[in-house]
Amino acid sequence: MVQNIRNPISLARLVMEETDHVMLAGEGALELAKAFNIKTCNAEPTEENLQNYNRFLKNAKKSSKEKLKEEHHPKNHKYLKQTTNNNNEEWNHLGTVGAVAIDKDGNVASAVSTGGRAFTMPGRIGDSAIIGSGLYADNEVGATCMTGFGEYIMRVCLAKTACDFLKIEDNENKVKSKTGNNASVASSKAIEMLASKFGRDTGGIISVDKHGNFAAYANTKSMPIAFISNITGKVEVGLAMEIFILYFIDDS
Numbered sequence: 001m002v003q004n005i006r007n008p009i010s011l012a013r014l015v016m017e018e019t020d021h022v023m024l025a026g027e028g029a030l031e032l033a034k035a036f037n038i039k040t041c042n043a044e045p046t047e048e049n050l051q052n053y054n055r056f057l058k059n060a061k062k063s064s065k066e067k068l069k070e071e072h073h074p075k076n077h078k079y080l081k082q083t084t085n086n087n088n089e090e091w092n093h094l095g096t097v098g099a100v101a102i103d104k105d106g107n108v109a110s111a112v113s114t115g116g117r118a119f120t121m122p123g124r125i126g127d128s129a130i131i132g133s134g135l136y137a138d139n140e141v142g143a144t145c146m147t148g149f150g151e152y153i154m155r156v157c158l159a160k161t162a163c164d165f166l167k168i169e170d171n172e173n174k175v176k177s178k179t180g181n182n183a184s185v186a187s188s189k190a191i192e193m194l195a196s197k198f199g200r201d202t203g204g205i206i207s208v209d210k211h212g213n214f215a216a217y218a219n220t221k222s223m224p225i226a227f228i229s230n231i232t233g234k235v236e237v238g239l240a241m242e243i244f245i246l247y248f249i250d251d252s
Helices: 008-018 026-035 047-059 062-072 077-083 150-155 158-175 182-198
Strands: 096-102 108-114 135-138 142-148 203-209 213-218 224-227 236-239 245-248
Touching: 008 026, 008 108, 096 142, 096 203, 108 135, 108 142, 135 158, 142 150, 142 158, 142 182, 150 158, 150 182, 158 182, 158 203, 182 203, 182 213
Parallel strands: none
Antiparallel strands: 096 108, 135 142, 142 203, 203 213, 213 245, 224 236
């Protein structure tokens, strides 16, 4: 519900730091952006994206389009068929951009923005905009950030659930007098729960626990990730593909 903001997470941070609110939307959020001179932009597609888009429309037959719509959103199918213009449809599932972090004092943070999903009805809100579903952070346990099929993620408040798993793992490790990688275990539990309820190819997670352990896990074919620490200062990139990607930050 916020358009033409170049860096939406910068605006979200203003809501957190400069207001008494948790969420702002629509014109109210845009007024806050203006008050703090947040950069705006017109989200024009690149020439390359336009070419890919037109190529897809040219090659896709109407029958296959309708089938794809029904597979993604069967309940919306009838409505979308009546209201969408076949010459101006968005067929791409635009990606989520999320981040989790921990600083030297143990403060954790999570942030996320999203391009949304294709074939949704006007007014649809996904998990990325909902604290506890698409993102969650708690200094007592850690921070999580989700990507995937928002309707499924929202139904189980997956980011908060993953943080609850972090707390459970931390308590168990204290009882065992061991220091475990809570992020890895909690991440796998969260995504496995998602898959058990809604099937595979439904989501992924990045997380950090309060001890500085990072993890990424996905039940999708792939999930691009990047990592940077205070040790090397270099960005490392990779893919999470139904496996853990684990890191640990030195206390120094």
